[in-house]
Amino acid sequence: MLSKKEQRLRRARQTRIRIAKQxxxxxxxxRTNQHIYATVISGDGAKVVATASSxxxxxxxxxxxxxxxxxxAVGKRIAEKAKAAGVEKVAFDRAGFAYHGRVKALAEAAREAGLQF
Structure with missing residues (x-):
């Protein structure tokens, strides 16, 4: 039986495989209970382009x-930083977290601020 964290990481692995092919x-x-973090990683996966967190x-x-x-607020900030670094189009990797609540709010704010995904 997999733990809750192992289940989440298993879901995340599948997403990352699909994104890597793109x-x-x-x-x-x-996300943690107290904070949320967002990172934009280059297409080849070798370089961190922008980061934002609470x-x-x-x-x-x-x-x-x-x-x-x-x-x-973090979603708006990551979109600003990514656009400043020249990245406009991204794939959204929710890292196995449900697309609900804070994860959804971050994604929608990033879209409104101009990131395309």
Whole structure:
């Protein structure tokens, strides 16, 4: 019997295999109870293009990373950073987390801020 974390990582592995075949940059999301993190990784998987999290000094005092509002702020921030680095099109890698709540809020905010996926 797989643990809850092992089940999530198994789901994540399948997604990453599909994204690697596409060869596009990927927007990965990781969440904990208190914070949420987003990273844009280049198409070949070798380089981190941009990162944003609820731990950043600009966001830390104003938003709670464990809330939907915090995830929305991180989504907008990652989209701004990715576009500044020249990445406009990404594949969304939810890392096995359900597309619901904070993960969904981050994705929708990134789309509204101009990332295409």
């Amino acid at each position: 060869g596009v940059a990927r927007l990965t999301v990781h 731990l950043e000094s600009e966001l830390r005092g104003s938003v709670n990373g464990g809330s939907v509002e915090g995830a929305t």
